[in-house]
Amino acid sequence: MNSPNSLGADPTRRPREGGIPAIAASIRAAPSFGMDALIRLEEVTKRYDSDGAPAVAGVTMEVSPGESVAVMGPSGSGKSTLLNLIAGLDRPTGGQVRVGGERVDTLSETGLARFRRRQVGMIFQFFNLLDDMTVADNVLLPAQLAGMPTAQARARADELLTALRIGQHRNAYPARLSGGERQRVAIARALVNRPPLLLADEPTGALDTATGEEIGELLLDLNASGQTLILVTHNPDLAVRYAARVIGIVDGRVASDAATGARR
Amino acid sequence: MKAYPVVRAARGGLSGRCVQAVVIGLVVLVCTAASTLAFGLLVDSNAPFDHAFAAQHGSEVTATSTASAARLAATARLPGVTAAAGPFPETTVTATMLVSPPPGQSGPSLPSQQQLTVVGRASPGGPVDDLTLTSGHWATGPGQVVLLTDGQGAGVAVGTQLTVNSVPGSPHLTVVGTATSITHSAQAWVVPAEIAALRARGTPDLAQMLYRFASAGTAAQVNADIAALRAALPHGALIGAQSWLTVKLQATGPIAPWVPFIVAFGVIGLVMSVLIVANVVSGAVVAGTRRIGVLKSLGFSPGQVVASYLIQVAVPAFLGCVAGVVAGNLLSVPLLSQTAQVYGVGALAVPVWVDVAVPVAMLGLVGLTALLLALRAGRMSAVQAIATGRAPRPTHGYAAHRLLGRAHLLPRPVTIGLAGPFSRPSRTVITFAAIVFGVIAVTFGAGLGASLDRVDHDLNLTAEQVQVSIPGSPSPGSGVKGGGPGPALPSLAAQERAVVAALRAQPGTAHYVAEADDDINFTGVADHLSLTGFGGDASWTGYAMIAGHWYSGTGEADVNTAFLSQTGTRVGNTYTLTSGTSHLTVRIVGEVFDPRGGRPEIIAGTSTLAALDPGLAPGQYDVGLKPGTNAQA
Numbered sequence: 001m002n003s004p005n006s007l008g009a010d011p012t013r014r015p016r017e018g019g020i021p022a023i024a025a026s027i028r029a030a031p032s033f034g035m036d037a038l039i040r041l042e043e044v045t046k047r048y049d050s051d052g053a054p055a056v057a058g059v060t061m062e063v064s065p066g067e068s069v070a071v072m073g074p075s076g077s078g079k080s081t082l083l084n085l086i087a088g089l090d091r092p093t094g095g096q097v098r099v100g101g102e103r104v105d106t107l108s109e110t111g112l113a114r115f116r117r118r119q120v121g122m123i124f125q126f127f128n129l130l131d132d133m134t135v136a137d138n139v140l141l142p143a144q145l146a147g148m149p150t151a152q153a154r155a156r157a158d159e160l161l162t163a164l165r166i167g168q169h170r171n172a173y174p175a176r177l178s179g180g181e182r183q184r185v186a187i188a189r190a191l192v193n194r195p196p197l198l199l200a201d202e203p204t205g206a207l208d209t210a211t212g213e214e215i216g217e218l219l220l221d222l223n224a225s226g227q228t229l230i231l232v233t234h235n236p237d238l239a240v241r242y243a244a245r246v247i248g249i250v251d252g253r254v255a256s257d258a259a260t261g262a263r264r
Numbered sequence: 265m266k267a268y269p270v271v272r273a274a275r276g277g278l279s280g281r282c283v284q285a286v287v288i289g290l291v292v293l294v295c296t297a298a299s300t301l302a303f304g305l306l307v308d309s310n311a312p313f314d315h316a317f318a319a320q321h322g323s324e325v326t327a328t329s330t331a332s333a334a335r336l337a338a339t340a341r342l343p344g345v346t347a348a349a350g351p352f353p354e355t356t357v358t359a360t361m362l363v364s365p366p367p368g369q370s371g372p373s374l375p376s377q378q379q380l381t382v383v384g385r386a387s388p389g390g391p392v393d394d395l396t397l398t399s400g401h402w403a404t405g406p407g408q409v410v411l412l413t414d415g416q417g418a419g420v421a422v423g424t425q426l427t428v429n430s431v432p433g434s435p436h437l438t439v440v441g442t443a444t445s446i447t448h449s450a451q452a453w454v455v456p457a458e459i460a461a462l463r464a465r466g467t468p469d470l471a472q473m474l475y476r477f478a479s480a481g482t483a484a485q486v487n488a489d490i491a492a493l494r495a496a497l498p499h500g501a502l503i504g505a506q507s508w509l510t511v512k513l514q515a516t517g518p519i520a521p522w523v524p525f526i527v528a529f530g531v532i533g534l535v536m537s538v539l540i541v542a543n544v545v546s547g548a549v550v551a552g553t554r555r556i557g558v559l560k561s562l563g564f565s566p567g568q569v570v571a572s573y574l575i576q577v578a579v580p581a582f583l584g585c586v587a588g589v590v591a592g593n594l595l596s597v598p599l600l601s602q603t604a605q606v607y608g609v610g611a612l613a614v615p616v617w618v619d620v621a622v623p624v625a626m627l628g629l630v631g632l633t634a635l636l637l638a639l640r641a642g643r644m645s646a647v648q649a650i651a652t653g654r655a656p657r658p659t660h661g662y663a664a665h666r667l668l669g670r671a672h673l674l675p676r677p678v679t680i681g682l683a684g685p686f687s688r689p690s691r692t693v694i695t696f697a698a699i700v701f702g703v704i705a706v707t708f709g710a711g712l713g714a715s716l717d718r719v720d721h722d723l724n725l726t727a728e729q730v731q732v733s734i735p736g737s738p739s740p741g742s743g744v745k746g747g748g749p750g751p752a753l754p755s756l757a758a759q760e761r762a763v764v765a766a767l768r769a770q771p772g773t774a775h776y777v778a779e780a781d782d783d784i785n786f787t788g789v790a791d792h793l794s795l796t797g798f799g800g801d802a803s804w805t806g807y808a809m810i811a812g813h814w815y816s817g818t819g820e821a822d823v824n825t826a827f828l829s830q831t832g833t834r835v836g837n838t839y840t841l842t843s844g845t846s847h848l849t850v851r852i853v854g855e856v857f858d859p860r861g862g863r864p865e866i867i868a869g870t871s872t873l874a875a876l877d878p879g880l881a882p883g884q885y886d887v888g889l890k891p892g893t894n895a896q897a
Contacts (some may be wrong), residue, residue, distance in 0.1 A: 128561065131280060
């Protein structure tokens with residue numbers, strides 16, 4: 001296992017000029033849990049069929065606060081499953097998943113819901129926005145779920161939408177937006193509760209190259225502001241460019257774990 | 265649980281799936297309206313009778329017997345008898361009186377000759393059949409009579425004179441009051457001593473006993489009670505025993521034919537509504553499974569997901585319930601007004617408890633259906649929800665796809681479509697069931713209406729059949745014998761000869777038969793008996809037989825279902841009818857289908873029926889036409 005320290009966040013790094021200048025102010029630094037690792041997986045296994053091969057097989061890894069980690073591997077390697085287990089969207093069939101010191105794998109459904117509200121922001125390849133709600137309502141919904149006062153939630157949503165350059169679309173419905181704009185809405189939604197952990201599953205997979213790069217830069221800036229980021233991708237170039245550490249997954253197992261030369 | 269995000273998500277779901285919401289609302293509306301109507305009719309068709317029956321301590325069995333007063337009085341102490349009244353002397357008279365037209369209709373009072381069952385009672389009250397005086401006072405001496413009123417205002421006014429024609433001297437009776445009897449135990453009451461003067465020579469001494477029993481809620485229980493009475497009296501002494509259930513059936517008759525159909529439609533609507541709601545809600549859940557996954561990934565708990573989907577279904581269902589109750593009440597107005605007229609109780613409305621219970625039950629039903637499906641969706645992991653939102657569950661329908669894929673005669677798009685339902689078997693089953701019930705409802709509604717119309721048409725006038733009336737002949741039930749005002753007509757016999765000659769002269773005539781109709785009272789049954797006598801072979805006239813066969817000789821008769829139920833007889837039985845001093849013993853050889861209702865009817869040769877009703881005379885000729893003959897010509 002690679003040492004997280006060598007891949008740790010550089011607190012002196014500032015967001016790129018001319019990129020998304022205001023985003024840094026909206027990012028909350030990952031809180032300290034009184035321990036080194038924000039995420040700790042121990043011998044985590046996930047099987048979908050009792051007699052089939054495991055999607056994730058005995059994975060052990062740690063992620064420190066502020067790290068940017070790319071989980072990379074071919075299709076079907078188990079990288080998305082691994083991300084879902086960390087996010088509490090799915091349950092492992094073996095091993096332990098700890099996030100912020102909390103055993104995610106033993107939480108009840110309601111406990112998992114509470115965990116996702118507070119600890120995790122999730123970005124999906126196909127955005128997964130609620131088409132029957134406006135952009136603003138999509139962003140507001142997790143804040144309302146978390147109990148944030150309405151005025152504060154609106155201010156936070158406006159702040160994020162402006163920072164992500166989609167403020168003008170706040171009353172539009174997602175179906176009217178481009179792919180890149182939708183992904184920005186998804187990022188705003190993921191960040192509205194200032195989660196310690198941002199998980200992105202193929203966030204550029206449904207976007208054209210230019211828009212994908214733009215989103216990649218945005219994620220990079222978020223991480224530069226102290227946001228812990230785990231990025232799932234099958235694209236080695238993307239992994240190297242936008243993450244400081246790359247974990248390679250093959251057949252559900254960790255095949256490699258190395259630092260990259262990505263700027264911080 | 266934080267409510268606002270749940271409501272917001274439900275609102276988004278509603279606005280995003282307007283068609284589903286409208287379908288749920290409409291289904292619930294129709295079902296609620298049908299159920300409100302059905303329950304309202306059921307309750308209101310029974311409640312007034314039940315209320316009056318309880319208030320008057322209605323007679324559960326009204327027995328007419330030739331047994332002695334002492335033997336009859338002893339039956340009051342039989343096991344199971346909880347109350348009894350009588351014996352009261354009874355007789356049947358033929359009386360002429362002036363009958364005023366019903367309220368709202370103008371015109372002079374007309375003379376009417378009627379058969380009346382007269383009972384001698386010293387007072388209207390008693391432990392059984394506690395009569396309600398509606399006008400005047402009770403008979404206190406000779407020459408006074410109290411008449412049964414139907415509560416609709418038509419009839420004979422207090423002070424009217426009745427002339428009793430059935431006894432020598434044609435004594436007069438003065439109407440001193442009118443009363444209601446929920447079980448119609450008699451049509452007139454006099455003081456007991458008066459009965460002897462009204463009884464025609466040669467008629468048996470009849471007496472009436474009124475009973476209430478510990479168990480008389482069903483036909484079987486009432487029959488057992490009557491059997492016990494029969495056993496306690498000398499053989500053949502029990503002439504007639506009328507069940508309160510029969511009277512109730514007659515009282516609720518005008519609305520009764522509708523109720524089973526409306527209830528059936530209500531039940532079908534209820535089942536369909538459950539299936540359609542289940543289908544629509546499951547469709548909404550399946551279509552929204554990905555959305556559920558997204559909501560869960562954002563931090564919605566299973567309870568919040570369930571609540572969101574319940575609200576999404578409950579809002580249109582609630583609106584449908586409210587609109588359905590209003591629609592059900594509006595639809596019930598014309599039907600309940602008929603019931604109100606029957607009982608003379610003013611206006612009837614759907615009871616408040618029905619207006620509350622039906623929508624509550626409907627909402628509960630919809631809510632339960634939605635809850636079960638939403639619980640399933642709420643229990644899914646977010647990943648599973650997002651994944652299954654895009655595709656059916658793995659392995660479902662694989663075999664069907666494989667098998668149909670080998671059917672090379674069919675185009676591949678067709679086989680894919682045919683295998684599709686197997687991928688989601690539960691929804692397919694629900695959809696199939698909903699379609700089956702829909703077909704049942706349509707078939708039931710269309711087929712029943714068409715069948716009854718056809719039967720009614722066939723019974724009244726087939727394509728090759730016409731009726732030719734004889735002017736001046738007695739009209740059934742009018743009681744008025746002979747012609748009314750107007751120019752003098754030839755004698756009936758002369759007219760019959762003329763009609764027969766005319767019919768024979770017509771080339772299109774295939775058959776003809778003289779038909780005589782009348783209504784008479786007969787002992788032991790509250791309702792009038794309709795007599796239909798034919799003066800020749802009438803087997804071609806088109807009566808549909810339920811059982812047995814068409815009568816073929818003197819002493820044989822066909823009857824309708826109401827006759828069998830009210831007299832407790834069956835096809836094959838021999839039954840003696842007594843009307844005043846006339847008796848007729850017939851063998852019942854067939855049961856005819858009579859779509860017109862509950863009045864007992866007997867059909868036989870005129871010569872057979874003449875023993876019971878000597879005045880029975882042909883009123884019309886039924887004419888069967890040869891094919892291709894124009895009936896209008």
